[in-house]
Amino acid sequence: MLELQGIHKTYDNGALLHVLKGIDLAVEEGEFVSIMGASGSGKSTLLNIIGLLDNYDEGTYTLDGKLMKNLSEKEAALMRSRYIGFIFQSFNLINFKTALENVALPLYYQGVPRRKRNELAMEYLDKVGLKDWATHLPTELSGGQRQRVAIARALIARPKLVLADEPTGALDSTTSQEVIDLLREVNRTEGMTMIIVTHAPEIARQTDKIIHITDGLISHVEDLKHA
Amino acid sequence: MFDIDFWQELWHTITANKKRSVLTAFGVTWGMVMLIVMAGCGFGLKKSLNEQFESVDANAGILFSNFTTEAYDGYKAGRWWQLTDDDLELLRSQYPEIKRITGEISQGGGLGNNVVRNGQGGAYSLRGIEPVFQSILSTKMLSGRYINNIDIDQSRKVCVIGRKIVNALYMPGEDPIGTTIQVNGIGFTVVGTCTDASESVNIGSEDDETVILPISTMRLMFGSNNTTLDMIVFATDGKAPIAPLTERIRQTLYSAHHISPTDKGAMWVMSMQDILNKTNALFGGLTILIWLVGIGTLLAGAVGVSNIMLVTVRERRQEIGIRRALGASPRVIIRQILCESFVLTSLAGIVGIVLGVWLLRLVANIITASSDSGFVLNPQISFGLTMVALAILIVLGIAAGLLPAQKAISVKAVEALQEE
Ligand SMILES: Nc1ncnc2c1ncn2[C@@H]1O[C@H](COP(=O)(O)OP(=O)(O)O)[C@@H](O)[C@H]1O
Ligand SMILES: [Mg+2]
Numbered sequence: 001m002l003e004l005q006g007i008h009k010t011y012d013n014g015a016l017l018h019v020l021k022g023i024d025l026a027v028e029e030g031e032f033v034s035i036m037g038a039s040g041s042g043k044s045t046l047l048n049i050i051g052l053l054d055n056y057d058e059g060t061y062t063l064d065g066k067l068m069k070n071l072s073e074k075e076a077a078l079m080r081s082r083y084i085g086f087i088f089q090s091f092n093l094i095n096f097k098t099a100l101e102n103v104a105l106p107l108y109y110q111g112v113p114r115r116k117r118n119e120l121a122m123e124y125l126d127k128v129g130l131k132d133w134a135t136h137l138p139t140e141l142s143g144g145q146r147q148r149v150a151i152a153r154a155l156i157a158r159p160k161l162v163l164a165d166e167p168t169g170a171l172d173s174t175t176s177q178e179v180i181d182l183l184r185e186v187n188r189t190e191g192m193t194m195i196i197v198t199h200a201p202e203i204a205r206q207t208d209k210i211i212h213i214t215d216g217l218i219s220h221v222e223d224l225k226h227a
Numbered sequence: 228m229f230d231i232d233f234w235q236e237l238w239h240t241i242t243a244n245k246k247r248s249v250l251t252a253f254g255v256t257w258g259m260v261m262l263i264v265m266a267g268c269g270f271g272l273k274k275s276l277n278e279q280f281e282s283v284d285a286n287a288g289i290l291f292s293n294f295t296t297e298a299y300d301g302y303k304a305g306r307w308w309q310l311t312d313d314d315l316e317l318l319r320s321q322y323p324e325i326k327r328i329t330g331e332i333s334q335g336g337g338l339g340n341n342v343v344r345n346g347q348g349g350a351y352s353l354r355g356i357e358p359v360f361q362s363i364l365s366t367k368m369l370s371g372r373y374i375n376n377i378d379i380d381q382s383r384k385v386c387v388i389g390r391k392i393v394n395a396l397y398m399p400g401e402d403p404i405g406t407t408i409q410v411n412g413i414g415f416t417v418v419g420t421c422t423d424a425s426e427s428v429n430i431g432s433e434d435d436e437t438v439i440l441p442i443s444t445m446r447l448m449f450g451s452n453n454t455t456l457d458m459i460v461f462a463t464d465g466k467a468p469i470a471p472l473t474e475r476i477r478q479t480l481y482s483a484h485h486i487s488p489t490d491k492g493a494m495w496v497m498s499m500q501d502i503l504n505k506t507n508a509l510f511g512g513l514t515i516l517i518w519l520v521g522i523g524t525l526l527a528g529a530v531g532v533s534n535i536m537l538v539t540v541r542e543r544r545q546e547i548g549i550r551r552a553l554g555a556s557p558r559v560i561i562r563q564i565l566c567e568s569f570v571l572t573s574l575a576g577i578v579g580i581v582l583g584v585w586l587l588r589l590v591a592n593i594i595t596a597s598s599d600s601g602f603v604l605n606p607q608i609s610f611g612l613t614m615v616a617l618a619i620l621i622v623l624g625i626a627a628g629l630l631p632a633q634k635a636i637s638v639k640a641v642e643a644l645q646e647e
Contacts, residue, residue, distance in 0.1 A: 051552075053552060053641040053644070054641045073636070074557065077557070080554050086552050092552070092644060
């Protein structure tokens with residue numbers, strides 16, 4: 001599905017900050033992978049590079065067999081729109097749009113007609129158990145509900161790859177488990193590749209593979225599936 | 228992608244953020260209202276003036292005497308001299324290009340209540356004239372008739388009174404024609420009422436506040452058979468240029484009255500053409516001013532839109548980041564913001580037009596109601612001009628959206644998303 005080789009990333013905010021120092025990583029189609037590591041170790045940076053939200057300085061990144069290098073903003077937007085769904089720690093829903101409209105938004109940017117869009121959005125809201133909340137604004141929803149709306153939004157365009165940056169970081173443990181169950185189920189039934197960044201070992205343990213990042217490098221990989 | 232969906236998404240973004248949208252639109256609406264009201268008043272004023280100028284004979288001229296300023300022919304400087312009937316005859320016989328000429332005597336209204344009716348009275352100017360006077364300076368009759376030749380021949384005690392005198396001495400609806408008023412203690416029959424033909428171009432006293440008498444009667448009233456005149460008015464055939472003609476007239480009268488040919492101050496002579504030219508120049512300046520201020524207001528409105536858009540784009544960084552993460556390309560984002568700007572400025576502009584036109588009506592009504600003169604400032608604005616202003620505003624509005632739109636995509640999606 002995707003392969004990274006020797007990825008380096010340096011931020012330049014006055015002082016140079018070498019965040020990723022040569023990441024080699026391959027993720028197979030349909031895999032459910034977690035990334036763990038100390039705060040500031042470069043997990044989000046790595047995920048953003050994989051999600052084409054950020055670019056890298058050195059190395060090669062191939063997604064679905066295509067080399068992702070020096071993409072223009074337009075090309076990146078097109079790839080994101082076709083391949084990738086995002087789930088964020090802070091949900092990142094648009095506050096003035098209802099749950100349904102938020103879920104439907106990725107399809108709008110793919111040019112899907114409104115009726116089809118809303119039908120599908122309702123279907124996905126149903127999948128995450130929020131059909132009755134379709135017309136509510138994000139501010140009227142609980143944290144867990146908001147994250148489920150965000151998950152529905154990430155899934156609606158049927159991306160091959162779902163990236164989740166600490167999706168349970170703002171949720172209590174019960175709600176966290178519900179969210180992970182949901183992601184796991186989608187991974188199983190739809191075969192979507194998933195990469196989630198998490199701090200919680202009990203969550204990471206439920207994935208196929210744990211990638212440990214220390215100081216900008218992959219220190220070791222735990223393969224739970226074949227263990 | 229400019230389909231219904233696009234506009235629905237746009238409209239949703241605008242209406243879901245009412246405060247933000249109203250704030251953005253306000254500057255534009257304000258600019259439009261200002262422009263419409265100002266341009267409307269300016270053009271109304273100009274139109275009214277033009278209408279008034281049409282009633283003034285540009286070929287008319289007036290002249291009156293003044294103290295001499297140079298010693299000449301044995302006379303000292305500072306001598307007072309007066310125009311007489313002989314001067315009238317002299318000009319009439321020597322200048323075939325003068326078609327009509329007449330003299331006038333007048334008395335100012337500063338000496339207590341010289342005009343009285345039923346105990347009601349006021350201080351008004353008196354003006355003794357011949358009938359031809361009306362055709363040269365275009366006094367406008369409201370009712371009855373003007374002074375005629377029989378009045379002059381028989382020195383009748385008749386008069387024509389101005390509109391304001393009617394208002395002061397008569398009840399509303401009362402007909403002054405045929406009534407008697409006391410002028411300097413002598414009874415005169417009112418035969419007509421009049422008003423100024425032009426509010427802005429006046430010679431001597433205003434017709435509105437003047438009692439017009441036959442010149443012969445007025446001379447008798449002051450108890451003398453003298454032939455002096457206070458002013459001579461004339462009208463040319465319009466073929467000869469008026470400036471050299473007035474200079475020749477000056478020299479003719481100077482030599483008759485022993486005044487130095489180089490004495491500029493001893494006589495006032497002015498043509499209507501001069502007055503019209505000066506007034507036109509004044510209002511040309513006014514028009515330029517209106518446009519300057521109008522364009523300034525529009526620019527200020529556009530800068531305001533740009534500023535508020537910048538602020539809102541900063542507020543919307545996260546939203547824009549989300550949209551980009553969900554697959555919106557920079558072009559789509561720019562187009563969205565420009566179109567938002569376009570829709571907002573257009574709507575705000577139209578609201579501004581409606582408000583402006585309404586306000587203009589209101590101003591017109593207030594002016595008409597409070598103005599007791601015949602002068603109606605008729606504020607109005609043409610449809611074409613309104614559309615031009617709207618077009619300018621929309622172009623400015625879109626231009627104003629450009630900078631914020633650029634700013635919106637200059638931030639990387641990932642950075643926008645990280646901000647909380
Ligand atoms: N846009 C940025 N500009 C500069 N430094 C950044 C930026 N994003 C992250 N960093 C820095 O890079 C390091 C790694 O950040 P991040 O990948 O977010 O870590 P993690 O998600 O593992 O906590 C941190 O020290 C962070 O401050
Ligand atoms: Mg992070």
